[in-house]
Amino acid sequence: xxxxLSEESLWAAALGARLRLLQANFADDDPATRHGFLVxxxxxxxxxxxxxxxxxxxxxxxxxxxxWQISAATTVREPQPAPAPETPDTLVERLxxxxxxxxAPDRAELTARLAAAGVAVEKAAGGAFxxxxxxxxxxxxxxxxxxxxxxxxxxxxxxLDMVLTMDQLVWTLxxxxxxxxxxxxxxDLGKLxxxxxxxxxxxxxxxxxxxxxxxxxxxxxxxxxxGRAGGAYARERAxxxxxxxxxxxxxxxxxxxxxxxFACWRKYVQLCKEYGAEPVIEKGIQEAVAKAAExxxxxxxxx
Numbered sequence: 001x002x003x004x005l006s007e008e009s010l011w012a013a014a015l016g017a018r019l020r021l022l023q024a025n026f027a028d029d030d031p032a033t034r035h036g037f038l039v040x041x042x043x044x045x046x047x048x049x050x051x052x053x054x055x056x057x058x059x060x061x062x063x064x065x066x067x068w069q070i071s072a073a074t075t076v077r078e079p080q081p082a083p084a085p086e087t088p089d090t091l092v093e094r095l096x097x098x099x100x101x102x103x104a105p106d107r108a109e110l111t112a113r114l115a116a117a118g119v120a121v122e123k124a125a126g127g128a129f130x131x132x133x134x135x136x137x138x139x140x141x142x143x144x145x146x147x148x149x150x151x152x153x154x155x156x157x158x159x160l161d162m163v164l165t166m167d168q169l170v171w172t173l174x175x176x177x178x179x180x181x182x183x184x185x186x187x188d189l190g191k192l193x194x195x196x197x198x199x200x201x202x203x204x205x206x207x208x209x210x211x212x213x214x215x216x217x218x219x220x221x222x223x224x225x226x227g228r229a230g231g232a233y234a235r236e237r238a239x240x241x242x243x244x245x246x247x248x249x250x251x252x253x254x255x256x257x258x259x260x261x262f263a264c265w266r267k268y269v270q271l272c273k274e275y276g277a278e279p280v281i282e283k284g285i286q287e288a289v290a291k292a293a294e295x296x297x298x299x300x301x302x303x
Contacts, residue, residue, distance in 0.1 A: 008053070012060035015045050019065075164190045167215045174218060178290035183218070183297060187211045217297050225292035228302055233288040240275055241268070 019038055026034045042061075046054055086094075102110060131147045141147075171185040189211050195203040239245065246267050247260070254263035274280070295302055 008056045008060040011045070011057055012063065015042070015061060016065065160193060163212075163215070164193070166219060170215065170218050170222060173222065174290075174293075177286050178294065181290065181294060183294065186214065189215060218293075221293040221297040222289070224296045225289045228292035228296070229285065229288035232292060232302070233285055236284070236288075237275075240271055246271070 018041060022037050022041060023034060026037055046057065049057065099110070131141075131145075131152075133143060136143060136145055167189045174181070174183065187207070192203055192208055192211055196205075196208050243264075247264055250260060250263035250267045253267065254260060275284075292302065294300070
């Protein structure tokens with residue numbers, strides 16, 4: 001027992017000397033700070049000590065500091081269990097908060113490291129948007145110009161809505177103008193665009209380009225046909241109602257007992273009945289537009 005007490009006394013004397021040295025070194029600090037350092041030193045000295053010896057060592061230490069209250073010794077903190085590991089959600093939240101305080105140059109480096117690690121880093125709303133060089137040129141923007149990502153998305157939605165509306169309208173109109181034409185709509189552009197934007201492997205860029213190109217040619221053909229069809233239809237009407245042509249036909253058809261003037265009038269009335277009725281004129285105009293459009297789309301010369 002004496003040997004055990006002697007061992008505890010030696011331990012208490014050595015620790016007491018270190019505690020006095022700490023007290024002296026941190027004399028200018030506030031009491032709470034000094035108390036923390038002293039408690040940490042005592043805990044470090046008691047680390048690995050069994051419960052039976054722990055009590056004896058603390059009693060021996062108290063003998064070196066009689067002014068201490070017994071309750072002070074009992075305030076030595078027991079070792080705390082290790083904190084539970086953080087969840088991925090918690091780690092992400094901490095990263096987001098820390099990211100706000102990082103300078104811009106360091107943010108770029110950190111973003112690159114996250115991307116290299118396979119972490120999907122999406123562009124923030126309003127960020128830069130990569131635009132093909134040919135589109136920048138068409139928009140009269142300098143090469144390498146940055147385009148606002150949020151506005152690019154909105155522009156895509158507006159333009160796609162317009163294109164899909166025109167696609168539906170132009171092919172419906174073409175079916176009415178030329179129901180027997182070999183030019184037909186091959187795919188539903190709206191469905192094709194939806195699958196393409198959703199990332200479907202069933203729809204390639206080439207398929208989308210091909211469908212858009214057919215619609216583009218049809219729109220261009222119908223617009224270009226307006227001018228061509230007018231001239232073609234006018235020439236056909238002028239030929240039918242040309243006075244010289246009517247007179248020539250009237251001479252060959254004139255009866256022996258009627259005048260040439262009467263025969264010409266009869267021929268004119270006949271032509272008006274056949275070609276002058278409103279439904280006939282409307283049909284003639286539609287046919288002229290359809291023919292002119294098809295010639296333009298297929299690259300045939302105007303007739």
